[in-house]
Amino acid sequence: MENYIEDIKLRFDVKDIVSRRDNLSFITCEKEKTIALITHMKNNLGFTHFVLLTAVDWIEDGLFQLTYILNNPNAKIDIAVRTMISRENSEMESAHKLWQQVATYQRELREMFGINFPDSPGVTDNFILEGWDDIPPYRRDFDTKKYAEETYFPRPGRETNDPAEYMKKKLS
C-alpha cells in the first residue's frame, strides 16, 4: 500500500491521505487532476478494476464530493480518490473512456444530484425518475417528506388519545 501512495505523492499533489484498513486508503485530489490521477493508477499502478463512483452533498460548504474507488486485483487493495467540486453549476470531466460502466454511474449522478458530465454517452437519458421536474432528489435541500405528502395522497393516520395530552386538554 505504502509504495503506491508514495508513487502517487511523487507525481500528483494529493492531500488528506487517510488509511482506513491495511487494504483501503482514501486520497483527495484537485478536480482538474483527478482524471489524470485515475488514468495513471489504471495504466501504471495496476488499479484495473473500477469499484464505484459516488457523490456526497456537503451543502454547508457548497461542495459535492465525488469518490472514485479503484481496486488492484493483484495486490488486493482499494484506493479511493476523492475530489471536491462546486455545488453551483456542478460539472465534472467524464471518465467513461477508462471504464465503460462509469457512464452508468455518471447517468445516475446526473439524475440524482444534478452533476453534469459532458460527453458521457447517454448521460441525459432517464435512469429511474422518468420526467422528473423538481430539483434532483438526492440534494440535501430537497425535502422528500414534503414532496411525498404533496404528491402521493398520504393516508391519514390513526387518531390517538394519549392519556397525558387528553388530561391536559380536559383540565385546561
Place this chain on the structure above:
Amino acid sequence: MINENNNSENLNKFLHKENEIRNVETPDGSIIQVDPLNDYFCTDRPEVKEPKNKVIEKFLNWARAESLWVLGFGTGCGSIEIPPLVTPRFDAYRFGVQMRPTPRQSNVFIISGYLAVKTLKRVIRTYEQMQGPKYVLALGSCTINGGMYWDSYNTINRLDHYIPVDVYVAGCMPRPEALLAGFNKLKERIKDGRAEGANEYAEKFDWYKSNQKKIVKDWNMPDYNW
C-alpha cells in the same frame, strides 16, 4: 384521445420513437402514413358492464371465483413470495389459482409490494390490458399507506388512488399463508358480487386518470391502452 388538450403537449415532449408518425411502405409498394397512437391503440373509454340476469350472474360469479388466473408480474419485494406459493409446499393450484405470463390471459393482478412511479406506469398499462372482470390483490403495507417508504420521493402511498383494489393483504412481507387467506377473501367477494373493480375503474375513470397523470409526468401513451 380523451384529454387531448392536456395530453398533447406531454405526448410530444416524451413521445417514443416507435410511436412517432411515420411513413411505411406496404407490400404492394404504396406509401401510407402511420400514426401509432391512433392506429394501433383503441381510443375508446372503458365501459361499465351491467349484469343482465341476477341468477346467471350468480352462477358466473361462482365460476369466476374458482378460476383465478394470476398475472406473473412482480413489482416489489413481495414477488419473492409468489414462487413458494405456486410450488408444492403451499400449492396454490388446489385453490384454483394459477400463474399466466400475459395480461390477456389473466384476471388477477397481484401488486406485490412497493410501487415506484416508474413501475406504476407499467402497472397501469398492464391493468388496462387485462380482460374484465379483473381483480387486484394488494400485498404488503406499502400498497396500503406507503409502508416504510411513506416519505419517499419516488414510491406511491396509496394504491387505491390509481387502480381499484379488491383485497389488501397486510404485512411486511405477508407470508404465503396470508396470501392464500387473501385469495379466499377474494373468492368470497367475487361470490357476493362485490368484486366490481373493472366497473369501478370505468365509472371513476376521470378521477383515476387525473391521479395517475399527477405523478406519471412523462405520460407518453394513450389514455386507455388495451
